[in-house]
Amino acid sequence: MLSVNSDVKFIKGVGPKSQIELNKIGIYTVMDLLLYFPRDYEGVNFAENINSCEDKEKIFIYAKVFKINSDIRVKANMTISSVIFQQNGCKFTAKWFNQPYIKNSLKIDDTYLLKGICKVVGKNIEITNPKIIRNSQGDKNKIIAIYPQKGSITNNFLNKIITNLLVDIKIVDNLPYDIIKKYRLIDLDSAIRNIHCPKGRELLEQAKRRLKFQELFTYSMKILWLRAMSQANLGNSIPISSELIKLKESIPFQLTEAQCRAIREILLDQKSPSVMNRLVQGDVGSGKTIVAIVAMYNVVKASYQALMMAPTEILAKQHFSEVKERLEGFDINVELLVGSTTAKNKKIIKERLRNGEIHIIIGTHALIEEDVEFKNLGLIITDEQHRFGVNQRCRLSSKNNSADVLVMTATPIPRTLSLCIYGDLEQSIIDEMPPNRKPVETFYINKKQRNKAYGFALEEVKKGRQVYVVCPLVEENDKMKLSSVEILYQELRETFFKGVDIEFLHGKMNAKDKEEVMNRFNQGIVKVLVSTTVIEVGVNVPNATVMIVENAERFGLSQLHQLRGRVGRGEHKSYCILLPEIKSDHTRKRMEIMKNISNGFLLAEEDMKLRGSGELFGFRQHGDSELIISDLVEDYNILKAANQEAKFIFNSEDSSSLELRNYIENYIKNSSNYICFN
Incomplete structure (x- = not known):
């Protein structure tokens, strides 16, 4: 009988060559294989x-x-x-x-x-x-599992070895029986068997429901554990610097009351003897970065270091430029550390971090590397937290348990959902826009009017403005008939934008090429940028006045709102034109909401009500990759129930609850997934 920790080489049908291929796609143990869930199913x-x-x-x-x-x-x-x-x-x-x-x-x-x-x-x-x-x-009722295709591993091979594995393993359920009974869940062993080899549609749905509950229960336990750990850690008690007045006087614009309120809450947290764990939620363009700059300035003036981590190099470089510009003349050393930083410069930067010469470091996930050490880290900031996931934040926090943690997001989230996702964090809301921010006029038009949309965009280019065109996929997909960035780029440069400087940008390009394209767009050399959602968050080009979104029905409302936020950042009137491909009442309703609502917090509530696309807030698309089967938005009702039960177990003192709590705490310390079993 195999255990979940057994090497895949012991599974019947796995030879030396196939073991190597399985390892290449991250499957080393029986548990890895059991958690390699199908992406789809085919009824025979x-x-x-x-x-x-x-x-x-x-x-x-x-x-x-x-x-x-x-x-x-x-x-x-x-x-x-x-x-x-x-x-x-x-x-x-x-x-x-x-x-x-x-x-x-x-x-x-x-x-x-x-x-x-x-x-x-x-x-x-x-x-x-x-x-x-x-x-x-x-078997006429047979349902065939379709697995994600990676490397040379075929679907037939995966089906074969998983079928063999299920003969040689018995999965022990660790969820209390009263919870299983209360929510009418099937046992974990049956769930794992039916997610891979369904004995019918009904059992498949029951398996999904059980595994989603299991995952979100453990996820909720980790959130509670994080909160308990942060409350147990003593902070640095950083005083409020008297020199903040100099920074405030150097800011060339008036801070909004919402920004001032968030700054006050952060400064009081920093002064407290406990570790700060705070989430700053702000609408697109509400001015979160200046709030972060004030927080970093305050810790540096108390002889501590600060780090700020962004999800993409584009955003990290933009933050670096803004922070460096804002703190120029204050004798504060700001550096950038990203994946494309040369090995020589990385070594120098890491040494300067260790000896304290660098006061503020800004970067991407490269900052989580084990050999990045600090002399006196006082503040950790993560921007667009939902793109990192809880495990990455844990690794970042491990740089210094006494460092304050500030999480920022420009994706407004309904409070009920936010309490489940960010239950370990206090929350500050920036719900006020700067007075100089111009509203963006939003339209949605059908395919027949597409020429008119691009004709309008060309007129804006002739006025000296710039244009974004966004489409959802990088590669062509005949089945779904979705736009491909490079195909659309070729079409536009040969038709509407013939003779216009036009470039394309997507996540699969190397960092150097992406940087060159963005620099040319920032400088105004490139007039039209055809892109995926790589430009969704943080990109700031004040001269861009038109955002065209192809296949707009493929994006969640909050994601469309983020894209819309890339324009309207300068003095000129700006426009967002949505081009949905699919005609349906659901699509029309969503486009109407986008047209009529510009407030991100109200939009998030509507997004939550609709919950139709599966990637509404971008959690699945961008990366709570720690979640294998569940979706924080679509499965909100399961999340709410799992969160409630997790709180009860976490706070209970009876022996069985303590045993389960200890088991899960040990599991989440050593695992990157949330579907735990033994």
């Missing part, structure tokens, strides 16, 4: 009679090989292989393009399970490029 629609199948119908069919034809070469680089199959006396042809090895692996009179799409050609039926599924049993 078995065709009883091939002649009754409709054109373009997706089918599974058992059939016997009747005849294997010779390959036909139709072009220099094109070979067609064909095999005639027979089912109950009815014949059909399977064809493969440039895949002769499939035909060569088949034998006359052997029966195979084929998966493919029917094509009716006159009185004949063909299946083009069908998949051959070997060693399959004829």
